[in-house]
Amino acid sequence: MTETPDTPAPDGPRTEAPKKPRRKLAADGTPAAPRKRRTLKAEPPPPPPRLLWWAAGVALAVLLIDQLSKWVVVHALNLKEVQAIDVIDPWLNLRMAWNQGVNFGLFGSDAELMRWVLVGVAAVICIWVAVWLWRARPGPLAQVAAGLLIGGALGNVIDRVAYGAVADFLNMSLPGWRNPYSFNVADIAIFAGALGLVFQPGPKPDAGAGGKPSDKTRDAGRRTR
Numbered sequence: 001m002t003e004t005p006d007t008p009a010p011d012g013p014r015t016e017a018p019k020k021p022r023r024k025l026a027a028d029g030t031p032a033a034p035r036k037r038r039t040l041k042a043e044p045p046p047p048p049p050r051l052l053w054w055a056a057g058v059a060l061a062v063l064l065i066d067q068l069s070k071w072v073v074v075h076a077l078n079l080k081e082v083q084a085i086d087v088i089d090p091w092l093n094l095r096m097a098w099n100q101g102v103n104f105g106l107f108g109s110d111a112e113l114m115r116w117v118l119v120g121v122a123a124v125i126c127i128w129v130a131v132w133l134w135r136a137r138p139g140p141l142a143q144v145a146a147g148l149l150i151g152g153a154l155g156n157v158i159d160r161v162a163y164g165a166v167a168d169f170l171n172m173s174l175p176g177w178r179n180p181y182s183f184n185v186a187d188i189a190i191f192a193g194a195l196g197l198v199f200q201p202g203p204k205p206d207a208g209a210g211g212k213p214s215d216k217t218r219d220a221g222r223r224t225r
Helices: 053-076 112-136 140-162 185-198 216-224
Strands: 084-088 092-099 166-171
Touching: 053 140, 053 166, 053 185, 112 140, 140 166, 140 185, 166 185
Parallel strands: none
Antiparallel strands: 084 092, 092 166
């Protein structure tokens, strides 16, 4: 009786079959549903910057109306020689006054230096407001206020360069009281524009879910927990 020799094992490393991933079981023992992959929503692109048509249009309109009214009153009606024209006395009249200062004759002076100082101040204010408009890109109301201010300031600058003083001709008085001061369309625009910029509403808080303002302090506290 002969013994059969054992067959030698084949050379080389043994390869094991890949293990199947274990599926998690739910509480009732049934296989749990596979998790859904979260897809990151793409953020909407930022809105395009607001155009400044309101500011430019209002400034141009104020400048044209101011210069046209001055030309009609000073030259066509010859108020510079007549000096006074009653329209609705005493409520509204035309009274010629050459203002060498700012509004209502403040800082008035006959010196040529003061004339160019006021021109420079008005130019700096216009440039400052224009730069603010370009950077902030505010809403229509703020643009209208800025346009009123710029248009009125430029109208008075043209007067100082052309005449050496600002042409004021509108006078409003009351029965029994005569107003000694006159003004023009540019003065009205400057006053209204400055008032509008001062009382501009501040930025709105960020809206959270449901349109309610989000509490950044509370949200930050939740993230740290």
